[in-house]
Amino acid sequence: MSDPADLSGPVSGWLSESGIEHALPLTLTRVGVGQSNLTYAVTDATGAPDRRWILRRPPLGHLLASAHDVAREARILTALQDSDVPVPRVFGVWTADGVPMVLMEFVDGLVLDREDVVAGVSEPTRHAVGLAIARALAPVHAVDLDKTGLVDLASHKPYAERQLKRWTTQWQHSKTRESADLDTLTARLASAIPEQRELTLVHGDFHMRNVIVSPADGSVASVLDWELCTLGDPLADVGTLLAYWPAADEAGQGLLSFSTLPGFPDREEMAAAYLDASGRDGSALAFWHALGLWKIAIIAEGVLRRVQDEPRNRAAAFAPTTEQIDSLIAKALRTLT
Template sequence: MNAVGIDEDAVTGWIASLGVGAVAPLTFERIGNGQSNLTYAVRDSGGARWVLRRPPLGKLLSSAHDVVREHRILSALQGSSVPVPKVLGLTEDPAITDAPLVLMSYVDGVVVDSVNTAESLTVDQRRAVGLALPRTLVRIHDVDLDDAGLTDLASHKPYAPRQLDRWSAQWEKSRTRDVPEVDELATVLARNVPEQSEVTLVHGDFHLNNVIVDPAEGKVLSVLDWELCTLGDPLADVGALLAYWPEAGDSVAGPFMASTLEGFPTRGELVAAYAAKSGRDVSAVGYWHVLALWKLTIIAEGVLRRIVDDPRNRAGSGGPTEKLIDGIVRRALDTAEAEGLS
């Protein structure tokens, strides 16, 4: 049975032409809990493995899920201090695929994308893995844009207003219902934009599910899912990490529960680790935490919309529900209140 979204014969021929040593026949299996770009494990008859990425199926919003752009970013980071997979190929040939495909190396490690996986780690390993994330963010934010050829990746104008404009537009295009709190939060965020002092590479979707780790060493082996990468305020990535990092005492935990287990650092400890490693002023991180929760709400609603429009986009773990999305909105409102944003 063919993997949905892949013409296995045509793609096998393309991979064979890349000179990566693939021995036919190849098998393709949808992997990961990602609800955006689709990811497949590719295996050949000799046991070698690769990873293949393509955009979601069906109608897409303009500029979303751009794997060609993701290919550019990963290519630019090859050989840098940022751990990323090796990029092996890109095709947009309509004889092979109906959407761009990117082939990259397989990185052997652990993705802590479920409570079950997190439970397989020791308490000490959970803490080490958690603290490795903000240290890896510092590597991303220290990339020299000129050396990497990424100075023109995106606008250098203040990042928060750009994000508010972009994601408000995405909300209007992808929402399945009225959620007045989303508009309310946008207004609050627009009134409280912090001053931006630098422009760095920003991953845009950095969290525990989007890294491959070595628990024994407590290190990040590879950072994945660069489709939302841009240029902007580095604290935006710290805020996103917090948004995807529920704690056991949260009234509304959100979709990713692994970090609620014993051993994982608190959100405060993540911020402190980032500040210590980067030397940056993190006093505005609360604003970026709220913005990230607001953005997460819109992303989750967009995923729900794509699943409604084309059920083949549903990941193995299912997908977001209206109840879950409403819970994220509640967390955003509560966090805004706690941070004194009004």
């Protein structure tokens, strides 16, 4: 079922199974600018604020092995319900035409994924948002893996090596062209891997668009999009956050985030906020920042490939361009110097 209207009947049945009152007809609307799993807001006929839900499903077309596993994402969200990490409640995982779909709670707040939304946030609140996002990683990395049952979520082998192997394979399967610079960057990362000193839960794709924040004080109301969650080095998440946080004189606004707009803290402030909240040492952050840029470039290449193969996967914003992807690779090479 690729048309949201076709899902109204199944979603109504799933709401009934969960004991959730709703009035027909339901309306499903594509939300977010994410280019990976497809996300829909579900509203019932009353239009009441407490009659809204979220539906997640994999993208259309051919999928790479292990990618876009919404059932795994639902397992992680459920495991985190009683932790200090704010996440939406999951009502269940169902299938429609053999495709797994997750129905979850709608969390009110702002997702800063469009410039018009960010423009409505005051500069002091933007600054608070940035610091709150950085600090929100500390409880993610403090999750008790045994208590939550996530200790077997992924391999316990050294994380950087695993990431290099996995994403090199993803590049080979999703690339739209050859890139000598990407090959050079991959080799340099492999030769610069820092020692891993601990193993924690790692979100895997942590950035401004993957959290819901309060418009009042900028606090983080919910952390979203756990499909790349794994076990590994906690500084990897910080590197990803920094990679998605371009400065005003750098390329990346819109593709990465709107951190270049006035008010947002710079990367140094972001890193300091996390290190202060977590008590960790940040001496290896340049490596993880570069690896984050490398991974984003490969993810963007996969998005470009999926949109070329199936235009219906294009989100509300835009597909990345080859030039934007190449700029990320070049930035990563400079960061690793």
